[in-house]
Amino acid sequence: MDTRKIEGILKKRARSSKEDCRAALKKARAKTGLDLDEAAILINLKGGPLTKELLDTALWVKNEIYGERIVFFAPLYVSDFCVNDCGYCNFHRSNTALSRRRLSLDEVEGQVRLLIEMGHKRLLVESGEDPENNTIDYIAKVIDRIYSVRAGKGNIRRVNVNIAATTVENYRKLKKAGIGTYQLFQETYHRPTYGKLHDGPKSDYDRQITAYERAFSAGIDDLGLGVLFGLYDWRFEVMSLIAHSQYLDSMHKVGPHTISVPRFRPAPSVTYRAGYPVSDGDFLKLVALLRLAVPYAGMIISTRESPAIRKKAFLSGISQASASSAASVGGYKDKRRARAQFAICDERGLDSVIKSVLDDRILPSFCTACYRTGRTGEAFMELSKPGHIHNLCRPNGILTFAEYLEDFASSDTYKKGYEVLNFHLARIDGEPLRARTRQRLARIKKGARDLYF
Ligand code: SAM
C-alpha cells in the first residue's frame, strides 16, 4: 500500500470545486469505477445537495448492476479460541474471563438447523485464530456438515468463510471443502496503527495483506475485502480499499467479490475506544463512495449497524446484509451477551428485517446461483462489470424470495412480499425470461425448491 501516494492525493484534493465533484459523479454513472483522484474529490465533499447526489448516484449504480435486491445471510461463529490479542475484539487472548468454546460437528448442525428454520440459505463461518483448536481440517469438516443438513424444505446452499490469513496449502483445503467467498479484513491499512492494535501472528501486516494472493493462487477466486472502520481515518481506509481492489483487478482480472464495511462496536472486556470514530453521515458517504469506485463488488453491511442506518445504507449502495445474527459461539441457542465478539445493534428477527425492506420496494434475495453454476472469479466479473448480472439477480432473487414466503414468512410479510415480488417480476428484461420465471414460481407454489438460472 503506497501510503504516501494516498496521503498526497487526499491532501491535493482537500478542497474540491463543485464542478470537480459533479464531473466525478458523472463519470461514476458510466459504471466503470473511479480512479483515486476522483475518489478523493468526492471523499472531501462536505454536506449539502452534492452529498445527496452522491448517495442517489450510488443507489442508481447499485441498481444498474445488481438490480433492486439485497441478499441476506447470517454469520455462524464456530470457535472463539484465539491466539491473537487484537485490541478491539472480545475474543482477544488476554480475555481470560471467557471460557473458550469450539462447537462439535453435532453442535454445528444444531445451530444450522436453527438458521435454516429462520429461512437462511447462506452462512458466513467465523472463528478466532488458533492453529491447534481451529485447524483447517476442522473448518473443512464444519463446512461439510453445514452443507449436509436438511431441515424441512430448507438447506444451506452457500458457505462463505471469514478466518485468519493462512497458507496456500490451507487455502487449497478450503477450496476443496466448497467455500463460497473467502473474506478477510485488513482491519486498517495504516501500518503504524495496525502495529499498535495487534499482537500475535495477526500482527504481521504483510501476512494479512498478501493473504488474498495466496488464496487466489490456491483457486479461491471470490475474495472479500474489508476494513474495521474507527481504527484510523476513514478517508485513508477508503482510498486504500479502492487501491487494493484496483491492484487485485490488475493482477488477476478479478477484483474483490465483496467489500465489507464493519464499524467498531463496544465489546465486553474491550477497553479500546475507536481512535477515529466514523459519524453516521460519513459512514453513509463511504458506503456510497465505495459503490461508485468499485461498482461491480458486492457491498456488505452487518447487524453492527442500527435498523435506521441499515435502512439508509440499503438505499446508498449496499447489496448484501446479515440479519438475525448472533456474534458468539453457539449464540443461536446460548444468548449470553458476555460471550459475543462485539455488541450487535440490529437485533430484529429475519422476518421483521425483510418486512422493513419491503417498505422501500427492495427485493429480498437468498440467491446462491452464481457459485453453484460456476459463475465465480473472472466468469462473475464478466457479468458484473458491464452490469449484466442483474438479469440473473432479479429472477433468482424472485425465486428464492418466493421460497422464503412459502416456507417461513409471517402472514403480514407474505402479503406484502408477493406485492413486491410481482412488482419486480414485471421488471424482468424480456418476455421469455419473465415467462420462464413465472413458470418456476408456479412450481415453487406447488412445492418445488431450489430452482435457479
Ligand atoms: N479471527 C479472524 C480474523 O481476525 O481475521 C476472523 C474474523 S473475526 C471473527 C471477524 C471480524 O470481526 C474481524 O475481522 C474484525 O474486523 C471484526 N471485529 C472484531 N472486533 C470487533 C468490534 N469490537 N466491533 C466490530 N467489529 C469487530
Ligand code: SF4
Ligand atoms: Fe482473534 Fe479475530 Fe478477534 Fe483478533 S479479531 S482477537 S484474530 S477473533
